[in-house]
Amino acid sequence: MTAAQTHPPDPVTARPTERSRTPAQVRMARILERLNEGGSVSVTDIAREFGVSDMTVRRDLAELERDGLLERVHGGAVGLTRGPLTVIDDVEPIFEARARQNADRKARIAQAAARHVAGRKSLALDLGSTVLAAARAIVQAGPDPQLRAFSNSLRVGQLMARAGVATYMCGGLIRAEEMSLTGKEAVDGFSRYYFDAVLLGASGMTAEGVFDYSPEEVAVKTVFLQQSAECVLLLDSTKFRRISTVLIATLPQISTLITDAAPPPELALVLAESGVQVIVG
Structure with a gap:
C-alpha cells in the first residue's frame, strides 16, 4: 500500500464543501447573493448580519472587487454595471x-x-x-x-x-x-x-x-x-x-x-x- 493510500487527502488542496466554507467565504457568498438580487449592499448591514467589524467587510469587498465581481462605492458596493438589466x-x-x-x-x-x-x-x-x-x-x-x-x-x-x-x-x-x-x-x-x-x-x-x-x-x-x-x-x-x-x-x-x-x-x-x-x- 502506498503513502497516498494510507493518508487522508490534504485539507489544503481538497475541494471545500458547502459545510467547510470559511466564514469569509460565507460572507462573500451572501454579498454576491444580495447583489444578484439587484441594488447594492452596505458595509454596515453586512457587518451587523455576521457580527464582524466594518473593516472585515471592507476587506471582503476589496477581494471581490479584485476578482471583478462587484464595484465598491462609498459605504458599500454595487453590482457591475455591465450586462443587461433585470x-x-x-x-x-x-x-x-x-x-x-x-x-x-x-x-x-x-x-x-x-x-x-x-x-x-x-x-x-x-x-x-x-x-x-x-x-x-x-x-x-x-x-x-x-x-x-x-x-x-x-x-x-x-x-x-x-x-x-x-x-x-x-x-x-x-x-x-x-x-x-x-x-x-x-x-x-x-x-x-x-x-x-x-x-x-x-x-x-x-x-x-x-x-x-x-x-x-x-x-x-x-x-x-x-x-x-x-x-x-x-x-x-x-x-x-x-x-x-x-x-x-x-x-x-x-x-x-x-x-x-x-x-x-x-x-x-x-x-x-x-x-x-x-x-x-
Whole structure:
C-alpha cells in the first residue's frame, strides 16, 4: 500500500464543501447573493448580519472587487454595471409577499419618509407595501392634527382613519389582490385635489425613469404625481436597474428618492443631473 493510500487527502488542496466554507467565504457568498438580487449592499448591514467589524467587510469587498465581481462605492458596493438589466414584465408578486420581502430595508425607508413629510398638511399615499410601512411610521410618530390623507389603498385608508387622520378616498373598481381603488372614477376623483406631497411606490428604476406593473394602478399614480407639489419616491435598493410593464415617470418628475442604500454610480449620476434629492434611510 502506498503513502497516498494510507493518508487522508490534504485539507489544503481538497475541494471545500458547502459545510467547510470559511466564514469569509460565507460572507462573500451572501454579498454576491444580495447583489444578484439587484441594488447594492452596505458595509454596515453586512457587518451587523455576521457580527464582524466594518473593516472585515471592507476587506471582503476589496477581494471581490479584485476578482471583478462587484464595484465598491462609498459605504458599500454595487453590482457591475455591465450586462443587461433585470426585466420584470407583468408578474406582480402578491401584496403579502412583497410586504415580507426586504422588510428591514422598507422599515428604514418608512422612518425616513415619515421624518421627511412631517408637517405636511395634504398628503397623497399610493398602494405599495413600502408606502403602507411609511403610513404606519407616520401614525406611530404622531401625525399632525391638521393632516389630511388621500389614498387609493384601502389598507392605508383604514390605517390612517383609525389613527384619527382625516382620510379621503374615492370611488372606483377594487382590485381585490391589492385592496386598491382603480379606474376612471378613481382617476377623476383624485384629479380634483392638490397635495403638498405624494408618497409613491414603484417596482423598478433605471436611467429612463420609474416603472410599475399595472396600467390601472399607474393611472392613479400619474394623477397623484401631477397634482402634488413634491413627488417622494420610496424605493428599496433591490429595485435599482430594474424595469417593468409601465413607465410611471421620468426621473426629472421625481423630487425626492428615499431608499436604503446608495444607487449604482451610473444611476446616481443621472439622478443628480435630473435634480432628484436622494435620502438614504
